[in-house]
Amino acid sequence: MPDSYRRVSHINSDAQVLTLNRLRHLSRILDKVVTIPGTPIHIGLDPLVGFIPVGGDLLGFILASYIVIEAARLGVPKATLMRMFFNILIDGLVGSIPGMGDLFDFVWTANVYNMKLLEEYLNSPPSKK
Numbered sequence: 001m002p003d004s005y006r007r008v009s010h011i012n013s014d015a016q017v018l019t020l021n022r023l024r025h026l027s028r029i030l031d032k033v034v035t036i037p038g039t040p041i042h043i044g045l046d047p048l049v050g051f052i053p054v055g056g057d058l059l060g061f062i063l064a065s066y067i068v069i070e071a072a073r074l075g076v077p078k079a080t081l082m083r084m085f086f087n088i089l090i091d092g093l094v095g096s097i098p099g100m101g102d103l104f105d106f107v108w109t110a111n112v113y114n115m116k117l118l119e120e121y122l123n124s125p126p127s128k129k
Helices: 014-031 045-049 055-073 078-095 100-107 110-123
Strands: none
Touching (some): 045 055, 055 078
16 A cells, blocks of 8 residues: 555555545546647546537436546545535536536536545544544
């Protein structure tokens, strides 16, 4: 287990570290895989697959849901999972609006937001029971 994760109270196995790294990678691919040269703007697969009529937004929703499912397996509290689900629900609903939804997908990086929520939980001190 990398030293940076040994101090994280909610990570207790190499498998969990691998899961977290896999989710970070997926989030980056979906929301920020390519930087537009000369700008701070990043584009991921999520807004690009959104251009595929009907199925594109559904595919983006399914991929984003995987992050939430894995977060639940890592023990993230229900309140945080609901916030994560709300982020992808906004992405899916607004993203499905023709024209405006495609532009929204470039700005609303639900997967990045969800990884921040997951990492905030994993870096928080353990609650006393």
